[in-house]
Amino acid sequence: MIHDALIVSAVLLMLDARLRSALAAYVIFTGATLWLAIPHDHRAPALMFFLLLGMVKLFAGPALIITIVKRYGVPENLSTSFNLAWRFGIAVGVVSLGGFVGTLPAFAHIALARTVFTAVFASGAIFVLHRNLLAHVIGLLAFGSCISLAGAVFAPGLSGASELADTFDVVLATIVALAVARALLAFDPKLDVRSLRGLRG
Secondary structure (H helix, E strand, O other): OHHHHHHHHHHHHHHOOEHHHHHHHHHHHHHHHHHHOOOOOOOHHHHHHHHHHHHHHHHHHHHHHHHHHHHHOOOOEOOEOOOHHHHHHHHHHHHHHHHHHHOOOOOOOOOOHHHHHHHHHHHHHHHHHEOEHHHHHHHHHHHHHHHHHHHHHHOOOOOHHHHHHHHHHHHHHHHHHHHHHHHHOOOOOOOEOOHHHHHOO
């Protein structure tokens, strides 16, 4: 059931052009990855760090995005790069590719390999399928959750602190991206990455 929720939410993230529903899909996606990536190190410090990053991913990131949208009147259209038919085709291709890679001999013995690859590829596809900078921030947050899941699945012997530390850089990058988005609002309220090319000297 968790696997199905992750795949469905990943597809919705790739397809959706509306910020609010994309954020709802992101919360389901991240909740599923966090559930599957709960650290095997059950000592209090590791669990507390995991819960802290989980709170940032599930609540702080989306809350900051909504705050920026409300405060600056940013349009909630995520500026898709392709029409719905193309996005649907690409989403099906991404899910199929994740399933295929997960069944390769090198990964066939790992139970959640298909889930991990599908989640990673879907997170990357968000950047291709949307032009809005806030969609890219959502993609960064989703990718950070995928790192935690990949660490838990492919390196179960790794310490929980190491698994979680890998996601810290992505969380930090997301905070920086949100700060950049806030700074760019005066230049382009739509936050369309194509129009930001005009910033080049």
